[in-house]
Amino acid sequence: MNKPIHVMSEIGPLKTVLLKRPGKEVENLTPAIMERLLFDDIPHLPVIQKEHDAFAKTLEDNGVEVLYLEKLSAEAIDAGNIKEEFIDRMLAESNIESEAVMSALKDHLMKFETQEMVDTIMAGVRKKDIAIPSNDLTTASNGEDYPFYMDPMPNLYFTRDPAASLGNGVTVNHMTYEARNRESMFIETIMKHHPRFADQGVEIWRDRNHTSHIEGGDELVLNDKVLALGISQRTSAKAIEKLAHELFDRHSNFERILAIKIPNVRAMMHLDTVFTMVDYDKFTIHPGIQKNGGEVDTYILEQGEESGKLKITHRKDLQEVLREALGVEKLDLIPCGGGDAIAAPREQWNDGSNTLAIAPGVVVTYDRNYVSNELLRQHGIKVIEIASSELSRGRGGPRCMSMPLVREDIKR
Ligand SMILES: NC(=O)NCCC[C@H](N)C(=O)O
Structure with a gap:
């Protein structure tokens, strides 16, 4: 073989x-x-x-x-049926302090079909793409000056x-x-x-x-x-x-x-x-x-x-x-x-x-x-x-x- x-x-x-x-x-x-x-x-x-x-x-x-x-990444995620696990692991390494942001990002990414999800993670997620209710200080003070919740790669x-x-x-x-x-x-x-x-x-x-x-x-x-x-x-x-x-x-x-x-x-x-x-x-x-x-x-x-x-x-x-x-x-x-x-x-x-x-x-x-x-x-x-x-x-x-x-x- x-x-x-x-x-x-x-x-x-x-x-x-x-x-x-x-x-x-x-x-x-x-x-x-x-x-x-x-x-x-x-x-x-x-x-x-x-x-x-x-x-x-x-x-x-x-x-x-x-x-x-x-x-191959999208195919692997589908083959292993690990979309949610993959998103969790990626978010855990993406320097996100606020739990509200973390959970909104997870909801946002889970909505995509796998290839689009992979492409989105690779491209980075802009703040303007997700509305997050800012009812905690970490989220509310996460300034407008930086454009990304998840950095591009x-x-x-x-x-x-x-x-x-x-x-x-x-x-x-x-x-x-x-x-x-x-x-x-x-x-x-x-x-x-x-x-x-x-x-x-x-x-x-x-x-x-x-x-x-x-x-x-x-x-x-x-x-x-x-x-x-x-x-x-x-x-x-x-x-x-x-x-x-x-x-x-x-x-x-x-x-x-x-x-x-x-x-x-x-x-x-x-x-x-x-x-x-x-x-x-x-x-x-x-x-x-x-x-x-x-x-x-x-x-x-x-x-x-x-x-x-x-x-x-x-x-x-x-x-x-x-x-x-x-x-x-x-x-x-x-x-x-x-x-x-x-x-x-x-x-x-x-x-x-x-x-x-x-x-x-x-x-x-x-x-x-x-x-x-x-x-x-x-x-x-x-x-x-x-x-x-x-x-x-x-x-x-x-x-x-x-x-x-x-x-x-x-x-x-
Ligand atoms: N093997 C290589 O030399 N890769 C080039 C990496 C360039 C990339 N901008 C970096 O700084 O890591």
């Missing part, structure tokens, strides 16, 4: 991917709240949807089955981050910022109740009930034995250690984790904003993470000799660590923006390093990163460009916008 989750590499031919079509949530932004909701600008909805549809079509034209988070189209496929399992992530933390409840529900995934042997390597945080942009599957995990603004060393114990103790196929430390800054929030695999022996890299002629702090985690203990080795020669881990003779690190003082940070900001490999040596990238794209081609990579004027406003690229569920195995 085909496994619903099967990802043993970053580059094996992509068979099934999970996307989220940007909806009303990306328009429910104002300058006052966009920074807290992790956006730098407000996308133009019809254009971002057009660009996203073109991204999905590019994948389908290349033989990839595209599934949508919003649709504009980052949902970055399906990469709330969960990650590792081998035949997933991590369902406790995320760093409140602005994104409810997002992983959708994928948790899908894994638990959708007939395509529930009771199909999908390992949950780590669930969202943790205090330490990890995001999928920091989780790279280099091959069936080695993972690269970013220690970053969004993924803590503690979470990586805990995940390593799970993977090793539960006898997953992974034997080694390369924990790669990157600067704790917004522009490089995840490892995949500065480093992605594009072929058996080729990576994109943003020179901004390298010190002293190429050094990057890297910690190799392996099962220790004593059970329950990890063996940790500190290295700085990332290139050599990768070469050894992949068993290749030479490694080609392709610098974002050609390493130019302007083009490199400009294109990295617009996710020039954030490529989505759909087969070995074949990647999808944003058209605006023309310096990086040209360089990738010079290094023998087939580059498929997609339009990106609105998609890029959320600070994520093709890898961030996709959660691979199934990739074909590669042999080398």
